[in-house]
Amino acid sequence: DSGVTQTPKHLITATGQRVTLRCSPRSGDLSVYWYQQSLDQGLQFLIQYYNGEERAKGNILERFSAQQFPDLHSELNLSSLELGDSALYFCASSPGQGSRTEAFFGQGTRLTVV
Amino acid sequence: SQQGEEDPQALSIQEGENATMNCSYKTSINNLQWYRQNSGRGLVHLILIRSNEREKHSGRLRVTLDTSKKSSSLLITASRAADTASYFCATDGKDSSYKLIFGSGTRLLVRP
Numbered sequence: 341d342s343g344v345t346q347t348p349k350h351l352i353t354a355t356g357q358r359v360t361l362r363c364s365p366r367s368g369d370l371s372v373y374w375y376q377q378s379l380d381q382g383l384q385f386l387i388q389y390y391n392g393e394e395r396a397k398g399n400i401l402e403r404f405s406a407q408q409f410p411d412l413h414s415e416l417n418l419s420s421l422e423l424g425d426s427a428l429y430f431c432a433s434s435p436g437q438g439s440r441t442e443a444f445f446g447q448g449t450r451l452t453v454v
Numbered sequence: 455s456q457q458g459e460e461d462p463q464a465l466s467i468q469e470g471e472n473a474t475m476n477c478s479y480k481t482s483i484n485n486l487q488w489y490r491q492n493s494g495r496g497l498v499h500l501i502l503i504r505s506n507e508r509e510k511h512s513g514r515l516r517v518t519l520d521t522s523k524k525s526s527s528l529l530i531t532a533s534r535a536a537d538t539a540s541y542f543c544a545t546d547g548k549d550s551s552y553k554l555i556f557g558s559g560t561r562l563l564v565r566p
Binding site: 375382385388396398428430440441443444445448 | 485494495498499502544553554555556558559
């Protein structure tokens with residue numbers, strides 16, 4: 341158990357809908373990362389927050405947004421969903437910034453868009 | 455785009471043999487990390503090597519880093535069936551240590 345909790349574990353929704361994925365980082369970790377993993381794209385970095393502030397952005401679509409709350413949990417909002425958004429979405433946390441410390445991954449949310 | 459690219463994409467070996475995976479990256483880095491992923495599950499951190507280090511060991515794992523060639527290798531010695539997983543390298547960029555970018559991974563199959 342990494343200590344990172346992601347909910348829900350599975351999500352099935354229709355095209356055009358909006359969903360929210362939630363992540364609770366390990367106690368004391370200030371950084372939260374979001375990744376998308378699909379079969380053909382590998383593990384894609386979406387966005388990173390550090391202590392409530394956005395620090396780095398990857399290839400995150402405009403239809404996607406995220407935030408980190410004062411209690412350090414984070415949410416990833418996906419809207420106007422398309423079939424191609426079906427993927428595993430991982431959240432990771434670390435005590436420090438970027439590659440200076442190891443990241444701890446949650447078990448992921450499997451999103452299926454039908 | 456990926457910062458790191460692993461090679462080979464897939465590797466199949468017999469239990470007891472050594473497995474070597476390589477990672478190449480594009481820009482200067484502060485550190486490089488290796489992670490393991492069992493099918494469909496979260497990634498697990500294996501080892502972190504800093505840009506001023508050349509080699510690091512952890513149990514049956516040996517990681518090397520050659521910053522002049524922008525490459526790293528992960529060696530798993532005396533492999534076991536339980537080592538079957540995907541292995542990823544992850545890097546940042548010296549311009550932004552906040553990003554942790556993963557390569558495309560090597561799928562390792564260890565046959566009993």
